Amino acid sequence: MPLSTQIGLLIIFLSTTGHLAAANEEETDWEFAPGQSEQFASAECQIRILSRRDKLPTRILWTLQTESRTLSKDSSRLEPVPDIAGIWTFSIRTPQLKPGITFHVDLTCSLPDAGDEQTLTITLRDPNPFASLQETLRTRGIALLDTEGSTWEALDALEIPVHRIKSLDMLKDQQLLILGEGIEWSNRLQSQLSDLRQQPRSILALRPATDARWPVEWFGGQGREWRLLHLTESNVTPEKLNTAVLMNPTEKVGWRLQVEDGKVWLAPGTGEETWTMSEFHRSTGGRELFVGVPLIKYWNISPVPRELLSHWMISLTEKPAAVEAAQTK
Numbered sequence: 123m124p125l126s127t128q129i130g131l132l133i134i135f136l137s138t139t140g141h142l143a144a145a146n147e148e149e150t151d152w153e154f155a156p157g158q159s160e161q162f163a164s165a166e167c168q169i170r171i172l173s174r175r176d177k178l179p180t181r182i183l184w185t186l187q188t189e190s191r192t193l194s195k196d197s198s199r200l201e202p203v204p205d206i207a208g209i210w211t212f213s214i215r216t217p218q219l220k221p222g223i224t225f226h227v228d229l230t231c232s233l234p235d236a237g238d239e240q241t242l243t244i245t246l247r248d249p250n251p252f253a254s255l256q257e258t259l260r261t262r263g264i265a266l267l268d269t270e271g272s273t274w275e276a277l278d279a280l281e282i283p284v285h286r287i288k289s290l291d292m293l294k295d296q297q298l299l300i301l302g303e304g305i306e307w308s309n310r311l312q313s314q315l316s317d318l319r320q321q322p323r324s325i326l327a328l329r330p331a332t333d334a335r336w337p338v339e340w341f342g343g344q345g346r347e348w349r350l351l352h353l354t355e356s357n358v359t360p361e362k363l364n365t366a367v368l369m370n371p372t373e374k375v376g377w378r379l380q381v382e383d384g385k386v387w388l389a390p391g392t393g394e395e396t397w398t399m400s401e402f403h404r405s406t407g408g409r410e411l412f413v414g415v416p417l418i419k420y421w422n423i424s425p426v427p428r429e430l431l432s433h434w435m436i437s438l439t440e441k442p443a444a445v446e447a448a449q450t451k
Contacts, residue, residue: 150238150240151173151174151175152171152172152173152174152175152178152210152233152240153171153172153240154169154170154171154172154231154240154242155170155171155172155209156366157364157366157367157369157424158170158242158244158367159242159243159244159245159364159366160244160245160247160363160364160367160424160425160426160429161216161244161245161246161247161424161425162216162246162247162249162424162425163216163217163218163219163223163225163246163247163248163249164216164217164218164219164249165215165216165249166213166214166215166216167213167214167215167216168211168212168213168423169211169212169213169214169229169231169242170203170209170210170211171200171209171210171211171212171231171240172208172209172210173208173209173210174208176207178200178202178210178233179200179233179234179235180199180200181197181198181199181200181234182197182198182200182212182231182232182233183196183197183231183232183233183234184196184197184198184212184214184229184230184231184232185229185230185231186214186216186217186227186228186229187227187228187230188226188227188228193217193227194214194215194217196214198212198213198214199212199213200212214229216244216246217246219246219248221248221250221253221254222248222251222253222254223248224245224246224247224248225245225246226243226244226245226246227243227244227246228241228242228243228244229241229242229243229244245362245364247425247428247429248425249425249428250280250428251425251428251429251432252280252281252282252428252432252435253280255432255435255436256281256282256283258436259282259283259284259435259436259439260283262296262297262298262439263285263294263295263296263297263298263439264283264284264285264296264297264298264299264300264435264439265284265285265286265287265292265293265294265296265298265299265300266284266285266286266287266299266300266302267287267288267289267290267293267299267300267301267302267305268286268288268300268301268302268305269288269302269305269306270302270303270304270305271302272302272303272304272418273300273302273303273304273328273418274286274302276418276421280428284300290311290314290315290318293318296323297323297324297438297439298323298324298325298326298435298438298439299318299323299324299325299326300325300326300327300328301325301326301327301328301330302328303328303329303330303416303417303418303419304328304329304330304331304418305330305331305334306330306331306333306334307330307331307334307335307336312336312337316340319340319404319406319408319410320406321406321408322404322406322407322408323408324408324409324410324411324438324439325408325409325410325411326410326411326413326434326435326438327410327411327412327413328413328416328417328418329375329390329413329414329415329416329417330390331390332390334389334390335380335387335388335389335390336387336388336389336412337385337386337387337388338379338385338386338387338388339385339386341402347401347402347403348400348401348402348403349400349401350377350379350397350399350400351397351398351399351400351401352376352397352398352399353365353368353398353399353415353430355399356399356401358401358411358433358434358437358438359430359433360429360430360433363426363429363430364426365426365430367420367423367424367426368398368415368416368417368420368426368427369398369415373392373393374392374393374394374396375390375391375392375396375398375414375415375416376390376391376392376396376397376398376399376414376415377389377390377391377396377397377398377399377400377412377414378390378391378392378393378395378396378397379395388400388412390414396414397414398413398414398415399411399412399413399414400412400414407441409438411434411438417430417431
């Protein structure tokens, strides 16, 4: 099992252990781990269950169905996650869908030695939501600054038309600049970005290295609106997309306000006083979106990061009506 998958499983396990311990004896011995309602179509998906029992049968029975028909029915090998007590995984094969189609199904499971069934409602999504956007994204132009490499590898595997740059000196006339996940924000980078912010180009900053920060004063003066919020509160997040898989329930991750050297900074942090997103609309026409939770970490585990990034790429490269009207005068 890939390390990224084990990390995701560990997070979900830790978030639910307390809940399981507090349950009364009348409840079922097992349940689905949370954050699994979004899955890839046409793929072999790993499903996680949580159990109070030390031992479980070697196989689990499952049925994938809609309201009107059964799509598939089988049993899968049930395996414990190494070194993590109480969490087990099994795999199912989801049906093939036409590109761009979203489909809702029910996954009903039972253990051979227990009569109770558990049902998980799943939304199946296209593994590559960028496929139908290729020409649009290529025309609008997107640059990716990624000195760390993982963001580029994830996007390149889906043939997403972005131009990778290793310094802002290589930036040309692209409408959107993406700052890759996990990169360092050096003083030189911040200085260059300060100059770029005078232009109508938009910026999408994925969660950086832990010691990165932005001066909050940047969001004053030339801006129409700046706000800290959560993914589900943003109008660039699809309403019906369940983003729970990106959240760490045991330790909230996001942006926090940091006061240092007489200045207020926006920096990655943990705890209650954090926000998962920051949005800024500049009077020059450009927009800035700062993402406080990791996406690439879950890129191959859930369709949620891909859906979010595809929506953001389109939204941030669309010209606001007021700006477009001013340019035609």
